[in-house]
Amino acid sequence: MGKAKRKLHLFKLYRKNIELLCENPRYNRDVLKDIIICPICFHTFKESDIKRSGDKNYLTIEHVPPQYLGGRTEVLTCYKCNNLFSEFDKELVYVPHRQDSTVVNWRAKLKAGEDKFGAITEFDFNTNTIKFTLSNNDDLTKFIESFKGKNQFNFEVKDKTKAVGTNLLKIAYLLAFHKFGYGLIMQPQYNFIRAQIQSPYETILDNHGVVHFNDGLDLPDGVYVVKQPKEFVSLLVRFRLTKQDGTANVYSVHLPSPAVDVVGFYKRLSTIPKGVKYVVANFDDLDYWSDRTQAYAAIHEMNHYLQ
Numbered sequence: 001m002g003k004a005k006r007k008l009h010l011f012k013l014y015r016k017n018i019e020l021l022c023e024n025p026r027y028n029r030d031v032l033k034d035i036i037i038c039p040i041c042f043h044t045f046k047e048s049d050i051k052r053s054g055d056k057n058y059l060t061i062e063h064v065p066p067q068y069l070g071g072r073t074e075v076l077t078c079y080k081c082n083n084l085f086s087e088f089d090k091e092l093v094y095v096p097h098r099q100d101s102t103v104v105n106w107r108a109k110l111k112a113g114e115d116k117f118g119a120i121t122e123f124d125f126n127t128n129t130i131k132f133t134l135s136n137n138d139d140l141t142k143f144i145e146s147f148k149g150k151n152q153f154n155f156e157v158k159d160k161t162k163a164v165g166t167n168l169l170k171i172a173y174l175l176a177f178h179k180f181g182y183g184l185i186m187q188p189q190y191n192f193i194r195a196q197i198q199s200p201y202e203t204i205l206d207n208h209g210v211v212h213f214n215d216g217l218d219l220p221d222g223v224y225v226v227k228q229p230k231e232f233v234s235l236l237v238r239f240r241l242t243k244q245d246g247t248a249n250v251y252s253v254h255l256p257s258p259a260v261d262v263v264g265f266y267k268r269l270s271t272i273p274k275g276v277k278y279v280v281a282n283f284d285d286l287d288y289w290s291d292r293t294q295a296y297a298a299i300h301e302m303n304h305y306l307q
């Protein structure tokens, strides 16, 4: 199927889902007529917005995770939201973003005389070392030449970890949307998650919901519900980012129930004790997008364990 056809297919699926939600008197059928909503910015788009026209924002197919990192899932987002993180996508390759990690990677610029070189800096707190890896393979000789005689070089670092974390949150949010549709995301508490995604360097949430298991919990990629501990009842989105060399990092990202205080949830998550045991459950393989009895299934499931 060509790109235009895939877009149209998704548009129709999203339309059907919005129609379903309109059976709820909370939503205004007239306002939501003929449109779909970008899951990130909540701007509305018509079927004609599938095509690019002049400078107008339009609908695009977004790969989640980014295609560059092995993502295959396709969602419709607007051009602006799709490109929110393009400059950080590549950062995901080398920033492990582990809370318990003793290794921190920052981007750096090495300056020697008039010459500048892009590099990745690795601070390893375990071995007390700093390592520079030049971004361009041919740069090492040039770099050595440029500081010869002067015997000095400077480096400037840029911490992009925060935006990288927000990028992971965006991936998890879009994967959960892909599974459960608008019924999950069109809840006021989720505005905080969207606000964080749209402002990657601001602190709207205390963290990005990323957790790492060392407890042997061996789950395939997918969306799960955390049943226990009760204070962390939430969706848990598992996905992997595959590097060009075939190795992968697996991430688990929390999305709380929209029935709870979302900001408070992420605050609590920052104090999560080490070694905490999770009990998680699968979701049934149902059509959450088109089956009217399942439109809010994810929220109902979480609320069941919250009681």
Ligand SMILES: [Zn+2]
Pocket: 038, 039, 040, 041, 042, 043, 077, 078, 079, 080, 081, 082
């Ligand atoms: Zn958008």
